[in-house]
Amino acid sequence: MILKIEQDWGRFREIVRGKIKENLRKYIVHSELIGKKGKDLISIPVPQIEVPHFVHSPQKMGGVGQGEGEEGTPIGIGEVDGDRQVGNQAGSHILEVELTLDEIARILGEELELPNIEPKGKENIKSFTGRYTNIHTSGPESLKHTKRTFKEALKRQIITGSYDPQDPVIIPISEDKRYKSREAVEKPAYNAVVIYIMDVSGSMGNEQKEIVRIESFWIDTWLRYQYKDIDTKYIVHDAVAHQVDRDTFFRIRESGGTIISSAYRLCRRMIDELYPPDEWNIYVFHFSDGDNWSRDDTHECIEILEEAFLPAINLFCYGQVESPYGSGQFYYDLEDNLGKEDNLILSKIPDKDAIYDSIKRFLGRGK
């Protein structure tokens, strides 16, 4: 059978990429890139075009299920999903499955066509690991390679003529003995650290933080997949900056003003003290609504970026979420002043749908 689906499939993908049929664009849904660590339940993005039909409003619809639980027990479908109906043939478009984080990262990489990261060359630092790939004539008995030993003995006996095919008795002597031996392999060591900075000033609402949470989860997953060991640090700031743990990072809500340079200074100190750039691959992700307190402060930020960050670190990513209060000026300031820098990436994330593109933008350069 020839795969006739090719044509229809290609057509569909062109629509999804926005090359043809603009009118369908608004019906394209990427199911959300949501990760629930712990239970490892993951939704995988499969773009679908939802053609409108006359349907019941899914939120008012409800349904019938099967299982345990009292009245009021949530049943684990957080998403409003019009397809979940009894008797409806088409399954839901959100696919949920248990996967390991490595698998998810691989899928994410394929999905977003992310290049593998080429770490900065740190030729001076090497780590040694050993593998038993060689053969030696001496060694401890426990590492004796029996097959090779008998082979040697056989060779010797044939040469000396003491081998009788009618009565094949082979007795190794000490010269015949062969041992497995360890060979040292030099591997360059890559150390990586990711520093997440989030603006938690009053204008950042829950929705904005949710976006940051989802996006940094995926970035984290991808970088962990690319580097074996990775350090993560979390900084939150309003008018002052603090280092916090991961949990706090996603939960905290402050209400002060916004002085971005406070966080950049803290970040610079952290790098200076703990992560010398010639030994570390450093990634900094900063999320904010871009409403900095003053122009002077913005200038200071740009100075720090120019002097301290950009020459030393792999990547500086600035993701700007949209808040109802902010002007979002910081994005433009960075763009105007540093837009040409190779390892500075700017991205706007107005809503959850934009996370997908934003991650692609941040990680798409393979740095």
Add this chain to the structure above:
Amino acid sequence: MLSHEPERYVEEIKQHASNYGLDFFDVIFEVIDFEEMNMLASYGGFPVRYPHWRFGMEYEKISKSYSYGLHKIYEMVINNDPSYAYLLKGNTDIDQKLVIAHVYGHSDFFKNNFWFSGSNRKMLDEMANHAVKIRRYIDRYGYGEVEGFIDICISIEDLIDIHSPFINRRADRKSVLEEGEDGRVSASKLRSPNEYLEDYINPQDFIEWQREKAEEEKVKKKKTNFPESAERDVLLFLVENAPLEEWERDVLSMIREESYYYAPQIQTKIMNEGWAAYWHSKMLTEKVITDIEIIDYADHHSGTLATSPGVINPYKFGLELFRDIEDRWNKGKFGKDYEECDDIEEKRNWNRKLGLGREKIFQVRRFYNDVTFIDEFLTEDFCREHGLFTYNYNRSTGMYEIESRDFKKIKEKLLFLLTNCGRPIIEVIDGNYMNRGELYLVHKHEGVDLKLDWAKDVLNQLSRIWTRPVHLETSVQAKVRVFTADGEVREKEIK
């Protein structure tokens, strides 16, 4: 152990199926690899379909979830005479045996269930014909043109009348001969036992009065009602009355035909899967599997029947309900005596040893669809035993939560979800609204509002087909509203 020739089990299992009394079409089994399986599944099981991106979209979903190991399609069977069934190459022997038995269950259901009686049994050919015709239209009118029209059609493809194959909704056109010799409508007379009583039973002036009334009615009907009565088969109404190009009319009617073909499968999803699961489990455990296969069988079978909280698994639900019916009819747990018995202990141990179970489930598979199946056979005991509940969206938590375990509510909700395949009921009321050639549709509100943004988009699509404004009357939060589309959608409230 891999099998390269599952065909060798087919004869054996077919024999068992016949012995159990299943009555199926011939089944042609084809063993195909996963690539072909994914493709066929994307085409809804048919090897040849018309070109459209919707199938590519299915393929994207199916092939991706296959390659990520999320699910795999073991089998597919097509309602056709002969039935076609596809088996996945490389499945283990026990998987193939299970699937073959399952397929015979489906084929029996296709052949015997009343709701399939109107379906086209040569659909394989028909689908291929549709593909050829649409390809020809593409050659003549261009890919974009035809695809664009199909895009509109698939938005409205579900606006059919799923009961129409079984009911004659349109009054038969009376033959001219039935009218009186003078060309007037004949009035209905009462039957008189004797000719001499005729004048008393059907007095002349009464007959005359009736006749006049009927004439009036006829004239009135002619003037005002178009369609004569509310038309639920919106697609048919459009095919017959919309100002379409001939090729468009043809495409629309092909899509309508395919919708009717799939309708009984949606209407009997629970029964059909339940029936097939009932028989694969019966045949395999009683006749087919060997000792060493029992674990693998149990593993596969339990995977098929697994439940998750938010959804009803039709395999599981259907299978259990069939078994429940069989058990009740074997023990005589039905009828007046049983219903009126107040003693719980007596009811639980009720056994009249009637042995009618097998006969009953065969009868059920012939005459019922999911709605009537649940309406008649779902019991309170069954709901409790199987942990059924209704759930609803809680606005304050943003989660779906268990709402109730009350039998009446569960049944009501299930029936609502299944009625008209879970779709809202939309009828054409007037094809010449306000005498301006506008189309007036009514949504028969059953307690749940429409998803409005979509409804507006569909309305716009309809107005492109109808070429005149299209109105939809529906209720939004208990207020009657009319949406009007003529390129853009306006809304007004009516009292």
